[in-house]
Each structure stands twice: as C-alpha cells, then as structure tokens.
Amino acid sequence: MSSHHQVLIIGGGSAGIMVAAQLLRQKKIKDVAIIEPADTHYYQPAWTLVGAGTYDYSKTARPMSSIIPKEATWIKDKATGFDPENNTVHTESKGDISYDYLVVAPGLAYDFSLVPGLGEVIDKGVVCSNYTDPKHTWEVIKNFTGGTALFTQPTTPIKCGGAPQKIMYLAENHFRKSGVNKKTDIIFATGGTVIFGVKKIAKTLMEVVDRKDINLRFHHKLVAVDGEKQIAWYEMGKEITAGGCVVISSNEEDDLKLDESFQYNYKDVEMTRDGNRYGIHYDMLHTAPPSVAPKFVKDSPLVNDAGWLDVDHQTMQHNKFSNIFGLGDVAALPTAKTGAAIRKQAPIVVDNIDLLIKQDKMGTKVYNGYSSCPLVTDYGKMVLAEFDYQNNFTPDPKLKQMFISDSSKEHWRLWMLKKYGLPHLYWNKMMKGKHV
Template sequence: MNRRLPGTISQCQKLLLATHNHAPTAFSTRFLSTSRVNRERQECQVLVVGGGTGGCAMAAKLSSRLGSDKVVVLEPEDKHYYQPMFTLIGGGMKRLDQSHRQMADVLPTKAKWVKEKALEFDPDNNTVSTSGGKTIKYDFLIIATGLQLNYGKIPGLVEALETPDSNVCSIYSPKYVDHVYECLRRTNKGNAIFTFPNCPIKCAGAPQKIAYISEHYFRKMGRRDNVNIIYNTSLPVIFGVKHYAEALMKLIKRRNITLNVQRNLVEVRHKDNIAVFEDLAKPGVHYEETYSMLHVTPPMSTPDVVANCKKLVTPTGFVDVDQLTLQHNKYSNVFAIGDSASSPNSKTAAAAAAQSPVVFKNVMAAIEGKAPTDIYDGYSSCPIVTGYSSCILAEFDYNLTPVETFPLDQSKERYSMFFMKKELMPVLYWKLMMNGYWNGPALMRKIFSVLKFNKKQ
C-alpha cells in the first residue's frame, strides 16, 4: 500500500515558514525568486481530477471542511453541463443554454482551479502531470473524470453527425444534442432507429428515453402511422431491473415499438441512410437497416489518461476501487467517484450523489490515519422519461433490487415523476449537489418509511 503520513509538512512549506516575518536574507531572496520562476510544481492536500458532478461535489465538501487552498481541482473545460437535461433538449422541452453554468461559478471558492488537462498519473510518487507543464503533488487523490464519448469508433458516424442534412443524431454531446430535435421535426416516415452500444455507458436509460419521447412526438404530430420506431440494444434485456423491465416491456408493446436485443451498431453509411448492426448472439452476422432517422448512443470508456495508467485501473480501464468504500484496492490515498470508478453500479448523476458522502467520509478518515468504514450500497436512480408528460422513476442498488423513495409504485408512468425530473431535479442539482449538500434521497426515503410504518401501527 502506498501511504503518506497525513499532515506532513513539505520542504517547500518549511522554507516558507523559516522566512516568514523576517527581513529577506540572501537565501530567502534567492528562494522566493526561484519560486516565482519555477511554477511547474505544485502541492496540495487533496487533488480532484475532473470537474463533473462527482468532482464538484467532492471539491465543495472537502474544501468546506479542510479550508482554503487545500483542495485543487484539475479540469480544462470552461462549462459544466447538467447532462441529465440532454434528453429533454433532444425532445424540444429544454434549451441547451439552460443545461450549463460557467465552471468558475460552479467550483467552490475555497478550492483552487487548475484549468488544464491531466496528462499522466504517477500514483507511486503521488503526482499528476498536466497539459500546462505542471506536476501536481498530492497527499490524497480523487479521480472523477467520468467517461469519454468514442464516436470515432463507429466507422462513418462522425461524418454523419457533422453533415447538416444528415438525419443522424445523438443526445450525448452538447455538440450534437440540438440536432436531435431538428431530426425529429423533419422525419415524416420510415424507420426511426435508436441504439445502445456494447459497453458500459453513462445514464443507461437515456437511449430508450429519447426513443419514447420521439414516439410521443410523432403521435402528437400525427405522423406515428408512417414512422416505425426501432430500439436496437446490445443488451439481452430492455432494462436490468426486473421490476421496471416488466413495465417497460408492456409500454413497448402498447406503443408498437420494435425491440431488437443483442444488436450492436458497427457502421453508419449516411449517404445511403444505412446503419449496419452486428448480431451479438451470432458473432459475424450483420444486418443492414435503412433509416429515416438514426439516434446513436456512442461507445464510451474512461478517458485515455486514466485507462493508460495500468497501475490504477482494472483490465477494462476503470479505476480499481473497492465497491463498498470506493478506496483504491492498491493505493490507500486514492479514491474514485462517479462513472470512472470500477464499482458495478449504473453510471448516473444520482449514483455520484449517493457516493459523495461515502467518499467524503472515507477520505477524511484516511486523512486522519483511520481505515475507511462508510459504505456505498450501489444506489442509482434513472428517471425514465416516457413522453412529454410521463416518467417512470427507477431506483435500485447493487443487487438490482428496487430501492424506491416514494410510498407508491414507481414502475408506473406518472406526471408527478415527470415534473420532478423536468423542473425540480435541475434546481436540486445546481443549488444543492454542486454545493456539496445533496447526498441522494436516502434521508427522504427513511422519513417516508417511518411515516408508512406509523400509519400501519
């Protein structure tokens, strides 16, 4: 195990203390002059790599506890996106400018923001090198890099997405999400195909959400009889949790949506409006399907800089952490939160919210020289929007057991769940989650459970 004693004063800090409140000597003048010139090396108590949902939540919690300039956030982007809104943007229910804030306004003021990319992790020496030529030395590291979108892994897809008159679209990137609604508006007949790739992805419910929203759109516009909705998923089932899968299968049948399982998109020929799929149950067997609209969920992976550090990751490229404590299995001063962690939960913002108090408490325990004891149960939530006024709120744990917050059957389509998804969750995200105050609905679930118990007595 790679351990560093918490609270150790660095040589740099000792030199600064030695010169504090004294007139500059020749030595101190030389030292201060050198420190101004040599800005390539920085030190911090906690380094958070990634300014997404998990990264911002951890930066807020830790900087509030540890104080100013103890936490460094390494993040190159100017904007922070609330990605769960992208399905609503695709359906024309929200605008792209409503989905983001400036990164400078989201990150906590007590944390230091280094607006650069991570280039290399060196966990043996507790350092991360950056695109700006810096080497950041940390006592503790939290990896919150999320997943990268690998559109280029499907031949013909990037060209199709970047061709304005192409009816190929994707809700997953802010670069392409506006085009989804444009495709909906100009599709009058033919096959509207929606895909799910053969790999772990963030928000695994989103590919079918946009399919259900699109189906409802065509009904509203009076085009449904002329448009065939096809959902091609690489998975063997529509949804991993049986309780919700049964409800979704009824919905698919009721709405006359064609479901093809174990079918993976491998090529797009946009000039001919043809999508090529491989039958995963029969490797090597391919199907060519003609489309009028094609919505693609891209293959995803952890960022290359994470996957390339073999000491930190599993063979599949995810940060190798204990699924309960989210502490690294080899390096005790390394933790992960969110989509880049190897924990086998569904990758959602709700999962990151539930993980955040666990990672926070376990990091604080490690700083104090104690073993981590807080446990993450795999909680995740997926509000499956089924149209312009309905939603199924799926909540479950590692065992794929429903863990429902509200005292009602959440497998049913409800307007109340839709309103919560569309109007309340964004406010909760920006006001509470980004400030480190939202830990998921566990407390709310306990309150409802007590009320339900008392009612029975």
C-alpha cells in the first residue's frame, strides 16, 4: 500500500512540528503529513532543570496527538529509508509514501558503541545523563556524598553543546547548600580547547568556574568507561609533543599530574595511565551520549561524508535533491543543535517550500547560523549565549524589552525566561505555527 502527500515531514520533534504548523497556519498549504512513531513529545530544554530537581519531569511531556496539528495527517510509523529519485520514503509498516516535497527532521540518535562501556552503565548507579534520564541525574546529585564529580562529553556533535556544563553548575550549587562541596572535587573534561566558543560568554563562564572552584580539563577525548572500576578513559586530542610539553608528569608512578596547557585550576584527583590513555576515577559521572544521525538517514544517499544530512547552510535545501529540505539536529550545519536554532531555520524552510509550490522558485531568506544556549549558572541565574556561524555574539533585541541590557552576564530574569517564559512560548506559540 502506498500514499502520496504534497509535503511529507519526517519527525514530530520541534523541527517537524514547527514546519508543519507554519505551512498549515501561515502559508495555507493543505496537504501536509508527518511520519512519527512516538506517542509522546518532550520539551527537552527543561530536562536540565529536571536533572537539578527544580522542574517536574511530567510537565515536559505532552501526548504527540495533542502536538501534531489537527489539519496534518499523522502517519504513526517509522521511516526506514529513502528513494529520492522516485520521491519516496519507505516505512516500517505503512509501505511506501511518496511526496512532492520532503522535510527531513528526525533529530539525532545515540550510538553508545562509540564510547565502549558507557551503554552498560548509563542511567544506572552513579552514572547519569540529562539527555537520557534527567530524573536519575537528580537522584545521583541528591545522593552524592563527596569525592570526584566528573562532568564530561563525547567528541561527537551533541544536542545543546552547553548542556553538559549547565548541570555541573547547578550540581555545585546543590553540593554547596548541602555542605558536600567541602569534600568534593568537580571536574569538567571536554575535547574542546575553551569553555565556550563565544569569547564574551567564555569570559563570564570562566568567572563562574572560578567562583565554583571547578577544574577544567581540555583536549580530553572520552574513549571508554569502566563502570566496575569507575574510571572514565581519555585520549588527549592534542599532540602531546607540541612545544615539547609532557601531558602528564610523574615523579613517582602513582603521582600523575596534568601539564598546565591541558587544564585550568588543577585538582589532584586519582588518575590511572594505560599506554596513551588516561583514566579519571569518578564517584559520580554525568555525560552527554555520543550522537549520530539516525541509522535510516546515515545509511541513505542524503548524507555528507560525516554522516549528517547534506543541506545548504543558508537555505536548508538538500545539496543534491532540490525538493528535499532538512533542519534541526540531523542537519549538517556548523552551529549548535538547539531548539533556538530550529526557531530560525523553520521559517526559511517553510518560505522556500511555499514559494516552490506556488511560484516554482526559492525564497531570498537565509539562515545565518543563529543558535542560542541558555547557560544556567546557578539556581536563579542564567547567561544567554546567542551566536551565529562565525561565533559572533548576536543578542536578540527582544531581550532588551525584558530589561536585560547584557545577556552575556548572569541574570535572574534570564532564569525566569528559561524556567517559565520559554516553555510557555514553546507550547503555545512555536508548536502552533505562530510567529515568534
């Protein structure tokens, strides 16, 4: 059995729903279908707050049936592959579905095989992730009694690049309130070279790191986790011979110390060496899962060499198939994978499809890489990192109306925006296809 739709969308997440809702509401396109197998739609940005015990998990979930626009056709099934030459998508049980225009927005998938050992321990015991089970994160933080609290991330692209450090700042706040901080070392180990790619934001975050006495470790590529021994294994992502420095110096075998250029605010926690790998012993571990495009996308002719959906960085149109568009986390765009990015990408996709249908031409709007990361730095404090493809700091003028003159500084009003303003906007405006 097969069916045909004028616009077919894969994915009932933020991207798919925004595009569908805007096409139907703003552009009056009649025939829009969404392929989405899930029963529940989650507002994931609030999971940071859930993991810190300050937001109700159940409030982040709504039935998918209440989110998919009434005028859209919901194809409750899994997409399994593409035949772009014949304008067709294969599904698991509903057969082939053909289209005039296709929007690929299934989000990303987790591939635990990229960090051996992590899949076995994630969301169990002292290993947690706000990305997969934020309720467990809160249990881990609440029950932590001291030792090494390790916050880390894989070197794959991940959703919201700032999320692995937001939960760390909130955890530190909780440890301080409960007095556990006196016997705790907090470590942030990242494959990157700086705390944040936008200079103005990095400056603020370094002040936060100082205030919270956090040890930053750079060039740390997470390669494995030993759940039994509670060791996270790293390889160094920088030539260790660069400038003739030794990454770890040791006078005696058991006294390992990191070279200065690999870290900031050193904490002498237990480390192990095995060849070119360095293990950090943890008493709690929070990480983002290693992320990839979903298998049916990755194994298709639609991806670039890195395995992400190959779209034009400015128009979101596929680089090879002109009636296919892609946006959101699956798209190969050199910017952060966030809902804020989707908010700016969706109208461009919608505009282009609308013009192609009605006038057989593309629009003139371009996406400049805008993304934003609400960086929660304490209970009641937040910085809003907004940036483009060039990592320029690009604050939204609407914030000026909230009396926030500089969103690169910590502010309680930004916390209110994160906890109350954005969820409200999301459910009531963005998911309904209204202009935001």
